[in-house]
Amino acid sequence: MSGNLITSNIVASYGSARVLSGVSIDARPAAITSILGANGAGKTSLIRAILGLLPTTEGTIELDGIALSGLSPHARVAHGLGCVPEGRKIFPKMTVEENLRVGAYLSNDKEQVEAQLKKVYQTFPRLNERKLQFAGTMSGGEQAMVSIGRALMSEPRILLIDEPSLGLSPALVRESFALIRDINQTGVSILLVEQNVRQTLAIADYGYVISQGTVVAQGTSEELQNDAEMNRAYFGIR
């Protein structure tokens, strides 16, 4: 089994402002784990900390028993992290196809890369149409597709996804949730940050609720869904 990501008690700050104060989560192998919480709760910061873009001052991060803390971001990625970052972060002055190829930077198997590329194009036909368009000139939703496609190119063991549905049309939101499920079905673990609580809980196995940099609740999706208090306090579901 692989793709088991465990953070224990991680603490991180921007300057003097603490954003994560002892967050422990366990993203189980081959499962979909969701991170929920209001704006500014620290979800993105958690992802950045896992990736090594935000230095942690305390706590440890482990992927399948390998300690990631202290490694540089690219080294962590080499251990099997994949990522759809918040805000897309596509490379604007590269074409769509080049963006996808950057996603496969760590893979040395050419054929494998071509096959993967084909798969992404199948999933997002729009990208196939626009292979040679500069990614920076794509529409908001199209850029989201590039970003997701790029993460798929690396065939990670665990995929960290930060608000994939942002800016996508309702149909595409559905599709992307289905896609996440499909990816997960192939054995890839998923750590999913979302605002779209209902759909997230519908596909996730387990969830954490973060508020002000700490985990305030956790449980299986069902438990969370059924917790009326929780729904009111954190998800705004009435």
Next chain:
Amino acid sequence: MTKLFEAENVSVRFGGLQALDGLSLEVEEGTIIGLIGPNGSGKTTFFNTVTGLCRTVGGRVLIDGENITGLQPRHIYQRGVSRTFQRSRLCLSLSVFDNVVIGRQNSLDLTLFGNLFRRRRFVESVRENHEQVHALLSTFSEPLAARIFDPLHRLNMIDRRRIEVCRALIANPRLLLLDEPSAGMTPDETHEFMGDILKVRSDHPRMSIIIIEHEMDVIQRVADHVVVLNFGKKVAEGTFDAVVANPWVQEAYLGTS
């Protein structure tokens, strides 16, 4: 009711791509139009065209019957059009106040003489503007209003979104263009945010709004009239219920059938 805004047969191309294809759209004074459509269907491009950031290859855009096609962005702004951006465009190194007050171009004294040599008057106008900006920010969030002189880069996404809307609202535009204002917010936050926008508008009943959203709850709640785009063409329009009932919309946009 009087017609405030009209787009006639507007076409925009990017190289080989027809981003807007003979799009026509009318906005009555005081109404809210919901603009929806699949990703890449040309919604943002339409906003860019109206605000003078994209060149048209055909058609006209009119405000109050005046042709504004091809005018520079700042001239269009002077005719009462303001907007938010899908990807926020704020000056991260400036304070909240500076970012919002820039929206009041028309009522600021911009002469060298006034700014350099009539400092007393300038300080007075700072007070006035501060009051206005503060009041507007307070409508959206008291804590945010208290941070009026904080640098923008310390704020989170939702506060930034609020500031963008405040910047667009501060000059009481006649036509407000909102590009996915609720993206990235929880349903709760979205609800509150839209409520705040409507609250401001209630003081300016003649203000018209075009809002791009993928969140159907929002469209249902605020839009008087909904227009659906695909490949730069209008493919459906009508009330929310009528549009949502359209089979094409169900299939290609909502993905519900």
Next chain:
Amino acid sequence: MPARKLIASSAIALVSIVLAAIIVVSEEQWVIAAALVGALALSFGIAKTSAGQDFAALLQNSGPWIALLIPAGTLAIGLAFHEEHFALMMLATVLIYSLACIGLNIQFGYAGVINFAGAAFFGVGGYTAAVLGNTGLPSLLILLAGGLVAAAIGCILILPVLRTKGHYAALITIAFVLLFRSFLEVNHTLGGPQGLRVEGATIAGQELFMGIEIGSFEASFYLNYVLLALVLLTIFFLLARFLEKSWIGINLDSVREDPIGAAVFGVNVAYWRIVSFVLGNVLIGIAGATFAMMQNFIAPSNFTFQQSLLMLAIIVLGGIGNLWAVIPAAILVVVVPEKLQAISEYRILVFAILVVLVLRFRPNGLFPRPMRHFRREVGQ
């Protein structure tokens, strides 16, 4: 402001002035080296300690009276060393370069209009002073003319500068400064490579080349130029400060940060770029004219690309956009190479290494520009 903070800030101001005085006046290598180390420590202190931050806030947010620190400091140094020709000349040079760099700051620091041709516009001011010098025009008028001619010549570049961005815009001004110097050297109407003599300034009937004598007080004539430069610097410093803290300042900042976004909110981007470029060049031109009068002589080799880079180095080392920072940085860039004369041929190397080290440890300059706010104005 509570008394304790006020005392701490006054102490910092005093230390700064003393350090400046030591660097400008002293001829002892070790003393200067120690003062430089002290200045660097001060820079860290101002950035990192709370007393330092209070001081920075005081400089930034107080009323216009705070600008009096400049004449106060300068006069203290100038009067204390009123017989030291060389020290006073260095002092005047620092003030003149500060003036020019305030111009550059309006262009680059505020509006983001890059100008690698600072030395060229400085030169235009100087040549204007040279040409008008023996027409009998009043000197102050000539100084003003220097600024206006610099601005006018700058207008040739407006179209290209408006059309280009970033590195491309940089090239326009680089090409201009190279062209300017090359032109002066091959064209003999303005003295060719030989350069021109410049009449000294005469203000209110007083020839500035005559030292002041009042009773037993005898001062170097360079004190006159210190005073002239000081008056100019103080006036334009104040104006630039007003400019920053005004609606125009906000407009310029938004033009720099996001021209497209600004345009959508009615900001006349092209207009503000032009205004900042022209205003900046006026200041640079006036500074150039003052400099030429003081030096009595100008030649094309004063106005090279390297010289432009040194001027830009002043605003970068100080902290882009921070008016106050210009003065210590000008001292560093103008005075230190002179003080290194004792190590003759090694001085440029040592200076280069010094700048590299400063930047390495203060990557955003010695005193980065603080954010503008109006707390005082709205009574918070």
Next chain:
Amino acid sequence: QEKETVKIAFIGPLTGGNSATGLGGRNSAQLAVNLRNADPATKYRYELTPLDDECRPNVGIQVATRAATDRSVIGGVTHYCSAVAIATVDVYHRFQLPVVVWGAILPAITHGNDFAEVHRVNGSMLDESEVLVNFLSELGYKKWVVIHDTTDYGSGYLKILQEKLAGKDVEIQATFGVGADQQDFSAELLRVKEIDPQIVVFAGLTPLGVRIRSQMDRLGVPSQFAGISGIMSVSYHEALGNLAEGTVSVHNGAPLESLPQGAMFVDEYTKARFAEPPEPYGPYAFVATDLIIDAVEEVGPDRKAVRDKLNATKDHTSIAGPITFDEHGHNSVASTKYVAQDGKWVRWEDSLYAKGERKLTGL
């Protein structure tokens, strides 16, 4: 008992493209000071204050002011570059610092003013160009192309050459002004090749001269090459190797070896183990320093007295021959003709070329 210390300023380009000559000058001036200090008979102890003018007028003015306003400095050995020297005369006059120019040869430095403070030991372009013109036209070069640098030095020289050639049976077929830091001359030289003159006369300094000479070879320009004192440095040979052979030139003053005390200078310079060679203008810096020291010894460390003493200099013996300051403070120097032969500058009269054993080209 302790001797009183007297400071003498040396100013020249110690950094930048002309620093080779500047450092040679500084060393030579230092040598003069050292030799005097070693002599127990001197009344004062001398100290040299070297200052760098970077060959830039603005810097020059600054350091000149610095030297002139330092009351302990009694005299100055100043400037190699004419642009700087001409810019600073006012400063020396205003602060009444007597100076002796050691390298700049623009006539106007001494002749463009009547400042009693300014002297020059090293002759001027007028002296030098006269000899050049006669030398080349006597050799039979009637068709010239002149390439000059666009600094005061090169273009000033061009002007004087044109004046001197007026009425002579020599045609300047073309002139080219080139930048002081220009690298490539293929455009100019191909044009020269088309014109095909008998001789290319270059008015400028060594670095450019080296480039032009080597690019003439690369492009197959067959003309003879001539330079002026600016190219007469050791490095001309170092940088060109065989290509230097046959270049003709002129230089202010007689070769050191031919002078009674020249050998002494060479000797002492070598003994002092300076890192840089003296270069051709080093001896003049030595002489200028010596003159000032002599004056101080005689009239004491008083600027006015030293100035007057210097003005009265007449047939003062020096390693560069007798020095006499005319009413402008200028010392005329008889120039010498040279040719590059076997990696050295050789006096024309002593060369294999004059003997007819080797031939110049272009004739």
Next chain:
Amino acid sequence: MAILLEYLFNGALLGVIYALVAVGFTLFFGVLDVIKFSHGDVLTLGAYSGLGAFIILQFLGLDIPFVGLVIVLAAAILVTGLAGIVIGQFFVVPMRGSPAFNILLMTLMIGTAIHESIRLFVPNGANPKAFPALLPRTPIDVGGAYLRLDSLLLLVLGIVVIVVTNWIVRHTKLGLAIRAVAQDGDTAQIMGIPFRRIVLATFALGSMLAGIAGVMNGIYYSEINFNVGVLLGVIGFSAAVVGGLGSIWGAIIGGFSFAALQTVWVLFFPELSGYRDVFAFATIIVLMTIWPTGIIAERYSERV
């Protein structure tokens, strides 16, 4: 006719040298958006390292024609590559996040330190130095025009180096990584790209280009001095920008245009040859006004 051919040929050679420098600049704009103003001085360093290697070879008595060239080139590449890595590692990477302008000033001062060190610490460093003839100087006659074999070989060498560089940047994974790092370092890292290593690789690569250009320059002019790089740097920068940043073709076109501008002016107005730089730079300003993002315009334009 023959002379015209000579003009063309020499103009082309000049163009190649300019282009080689310009390509280096283009690379650095690529990473970190830096104008690396020390580029010209690194070129000088390359030339002097080559010369140093040659002197050592001579001292050892290993004076073999083509081997000499290879070793000289190798030495230049090695030293400049190392210098590039040191500059990148200790002075540029740590400046990440500070304004691009500060980095520019930093590299400028490093460049100054490099050429000042050469002037001070190379024996007689202020004087020009002869550069060895590492290639055969056999004259060849092409339609009556006088050319030399070494020039021809240099032209070929220059073109090969540019083509190889272009290939690396456009068609290899390293190139892809370089461009990714340039646009967004953080995101490149989370794609698994080792940020620091790629930046340093770019610095090494760009500096090696400068090293090669330095040696070529030395061979071509048979002479080097501590100041060569300064002017070549400015010209290379101009060429890169006029051509259009971000495109190697732009750098090449820029290099050749600049050479052409200078040559053409002297050709048509020989008596005004002093004005050639005035003309060249004025033309550049005009060109930039017509094509604000270079002759090969940047295809990418920001969208909102």
